[in-house]
Amino acid sequence: MALLQISEPGQSTAPHQHKLAVGIDLGTTNSLVATVRSGHAETLADEGGENLLPSVVRYLSDDSIVVGANALRAAATDPLNTVISVKRFMGRGIDDIKTIGSQLPYEFVTRDSGSKMPYIKTIAGEKSPVQISAEILKTLRQRAEKSLGGDLLGSVITVPAYFDEAQRQATKAAAELAGLNVFRLLNEPTAAAIAYGLDSGAEGDIVVFDLGGGTFDISVLRLNKGVFEVLATAGDTALGGDDFDMALVNWLIEQSRPGELNHKLLRELTNAAKTAKEQLTDTEYYQFDLALSNGVQWQGGLNRETFNNLVMPLVQSTLKPCRQALRDAGIDKNNVLQIVMVGGSTRVPLVREKIGEFFGQQPLVDIDPDRVVAIGAALQADILAGNKPESEMLLLDIIPLSLGLETMGGLVEKIIPRNTTIPIARAQEFTTYKDGQTAIAIHIVQGEREVVDDCRSLARFELRGIPPMVAGAARVEVSFQVDADGLLSVTALEKTSGVSSHIEVKPSYGLSETEIENMLLSSFDNAESDLALRKLREQQVEADREILALEAALAEDADVMLNAEELSMIQSALTELKATRKIDDADAIKASIENVEKVCDFYVQKRMNQNIEKAMSGHKLEDFEK
Amino acid sequence: MYNKNNFFAVFGLAAQFDIDLSELTSRYRELQTKLHPDKFASSSGSEQAISVQQAAMINDAYNTLKSPLTRAKYLLELNGIVLNDETNTIMDPEFLMQQMELRESLASVKQASDPMAHLDELSVMLDKQSNRLIDNLSQMFQPEEVDYKSIAAEVRKMQFYSRLHEEMENLYSRYEN
The missing domain is CATH 3.90.640.10 (ATPase, substrate binding domain, subdomain 4)
Structure with missing residues (x-):
């Protein structure tokens, strides 16, 4: 829980210890890993001095796996077992993949009738896009750990801004599968803007034009005193x-x-x-x-x-999303301060020429367009790890596509419109349409169209146990919450009876928890013990964080915030956690942490409220009292 | 005491229709700089959860106050008037007439020789008319004794414009390229 350290974020723990954190650009064609070392962001090279890792995974008959340039070289001789551009399949159902390209060499299969998750048939068995991506991420993780000489505290993984919920979930699952702790999923153009913006200290509206191997994104950002506010994003996840x-x-x-x-x-x-x-x-x-x-x-x-x-x-088809994003952001293309080019495909001279013409200014290409995203991600990872507590840098990102619910007649009711700043929570009330109706089906969709069938279906669930009432009397409140990664959870509550139901949105063709667990198991060599060890290590790190932060908080304000009884309750929970920390039992540590969190919940709330007040101090206090 | 039920108070602003947008924005950024989940990325558990809630509330508050329509609606709500019963409202006939004309003009985009130019022209007209409504509202919120009923009627008119605006955006998307 690590109590809030608003005045000095991240400083409560050992201030001089540099925490290892990386930014990873998981690209369609190439992937990179970068980190901040001695204040300078740089991409990390492999033993041969290569920074770019071709996003290619080859499966061999002896179950060994080759990733990168060696795999790419085999692509022509062994096309069926060598997976290229796997990013194009992330979070996609089998039906989507058929439309991506008829010329794909792979043989796709689905496992069970219920799931639309596609697997690629290889000589080493059926592999999902998530598993294949995890191999790429694992290679980068190992490269970073070797290069930095230690375990990584966390990572920032970039995704195209226009990735939908399912594609983001799939990316996060792949990172977890690769043994990476994910601080944040970061939009690629935003990462590029950080790489440029932090450097130049520019203020104004900038456009990031990101044309990679398989995806196209355009983002409009406003830079002001270290705050990066994404105003609008548009693009095409199947153009590159x-x-x-x-x-x-x-x-x-x-x-x-x-x-x-x-x-x-x-x-x-x-x-x-x-x-x-x-x-x-x-x-x-x-x-x-x-x-x-x-x-x-x-x-x-x-x-x-x-x-x-x-x-x-x-090239022409990139201009429509440009206009869309400018209009959504409410700015004129002539008032754009800078155009930043990202992605290998922006090297094509025609692309530079047409974009220059469209915006009436020469685009910036100072930072290597292949590396700029990874560098931005590394800068963000460094800040999120708490290595730069004095940093005022803040990113305010948005969701690229509207989130909504199916209503009567197959229509979509938008709950959160596209380009809304995240995190965000919104609720809407619905009612029953039949007398005595005791259940309500909730279908969550994403997209801009008005008809359900034209949008992407994210999840379905049912709220059951509504007491029988006349039609229209029930009051079902459906709440959407989107976190800072752009991931959605939905809760439904019948207000007159208090019946409720909750779902973390996992796309219907995504991975089930058991599938993820199985993959995790099979991805580690000494599956059982490694996994158990990793779990234990994670819990120990978590426990240390809790202990340090709680002690720091107590030292700061226990005397004014807590009465004797509350303090002793918190201290006994803390003592218990310290004791459990010493035994090698992940589940026991976890339970202890949860106990501390429960006991301290009121204290955290109290501190948070006080911090809001503190954050606003200096303004007219009488205004708050109204 | 900080009152989470009042979006104006969140930003230290007085609850009124005329607000200083640049002040709103700078206070919004200031708050997010301290409360955003990114500031708690290496913390855990309930702290992150609370930060997500707080940041979400601040985003919601900012979005509500930023646009004149949602700001006016919110002020009505604070004063006990909820606008959701549009079906049985009687609109002033002159206004309805004007709306019909605007809609017909929007519909005629399909036949226009240069749809984009036609849309641009309409857009200017729409902005002018809805700006006039905003000025009106600003006046109506001024007196000691505010007439919320009349304001509600005016806000309903603004909703018409907001819907027209959405449809126009859709048409723009369709006719580009």
Whole structure:
């Protein structure tokens, strides 16, 4: 519980100890890990000096797993067991994946009839996108621990701003599976803004244009005295550099006529297209010299103009979300202070040119667009770990898509509109439509459309046990709460009877708790004991934090806030926790922590209220008394 | 004592319609800088939970007070008037006439040769008319003895504009590109 330290956040514990925290950019094409060392944010390299880890995972028949560049090299020879761009499948159901691309080499299966969670069939068994992403994250975690020489206290993982609830849940599950403690999920463009903004100290409205391998995001932020306020975000979770490659592959197929296509050929063509695209960033002309595995050979040239024509529709389609975001933010494109470019695909000269034209100013490319997100995430992780207690930096982020409920006739009632600053809680009352109705079905959806079928279904649950009443007499209050990660929980309460029900939204095709547990088990080598050990370590760290913070709080204000009886109650709970901390029993420590939290609940509330008052002191006090 | 039931008090502002928006915003930022969950990321349990609740309340309060429509509604609520019974309200016929015209004009976007220009034009007109309503409201909240019934009628008019505004946004999204 660590009692509130508002005047000096994070300083209650050992102030000189630098806590290890990392920022991770889990990208479609490449992933990176970064940290702040001696006040400077930097990406961490592997033993070979490479910073970028290709987001590629290959499964071998002996159950071993290869991640990164070595896996990527095998993509053409072993396409079925080598998973590329897994981010595109995160939080998606099997039906969504069919629409993502017909040219995907993988064989997707679902496990049971109820779940829409797709698994990829590999030689080492069926693997979910969450598991595959966890392998990438695990590799980065190990790299960081090796490089920093210790266990990580926590991490900030970035996600596209336009990721919906299901995609965020899936990302968080993958991080947990990889053994990472997640301080926060951070939106990629916001991370980039931190990397630029903290540096420059600029004040005003900035636009972050983030075109990665598989996703496109546009965010508008307002910077003021260290506060980063996201005003609006828009984008397309299925648009990115991969689509540029595909456009080029289609052109190559037309030109080179390689005969009947298979996955292997397609991979070879994609690799050739990628190389051409990259070369055309700096040169005006690229000469293909194809020697495909089926014996087909083709030579031919591609100039930048032809390339531009091929990708023009894709570049144009980024402008609509730009207009949308500007309108939602209520600002004019001519009043934008800076345009920040993020993501490898913003290296394409046509992208820079068109965006420059649209905003009437040259976009910023000072920080390597591949690294800027990881660097921003590392800066945020450093602050969240409490390494910079004096920092005034604050991020106010928003939800990208509206959250709502299904009402009569398959329509959507929006409860929290898109671009609302989080955390946020909202409640709305509903009623029964039939006499004697004793249950109410609650269907939670996300999206902007008015009809349920056009929105993404997040979860369903039922509130049962409503006493029979005439239609319209029951008063069911449905409350949505979105936390600072953008994750939703929903509570329903029938007010006349007090019947209630609660759900943490886990998307219907997401992972069940048991599935996560099973994966955790299978992802550790000595499954049982490792997992138990990790649980114990986590609880011990938690207990230490509680003890330190509670002692600090008591020292500060126990004499004015607590009477003798309250103080002795708290102290006996604290003594008990200290005793349990010493025995190696995770469950017992957990119970002790919970006990301390329960006993101290009123004290925390009291301190929080006092802190609000303190936060407002200096303003006209008489106003508060009205 | 701090009163969580009054959004104005949260920001140390007097409960009135005319407020200084820049003051509201700067106090909002100041509060979030101290209470946001990010400030408690390495704390745990109930502390984080309370911080989420507090930050959510402050966001809600800020959103409510920021826009004139929700601010006016909130002031009515504080004075015991809840606006949710729109079905049996009698609107002034001149206003209804004006609304019908605006709607027809919105509907005609589909036939316009340049829909975006048509929307821009409508948008300017809409802003002008709803700004006039806001000025009216500001006047009506001034006297010692405020006539909340009349204000409620005026606020209902503003709701019409707010809905028109939403529809216009949707049309903008559709006709771009």
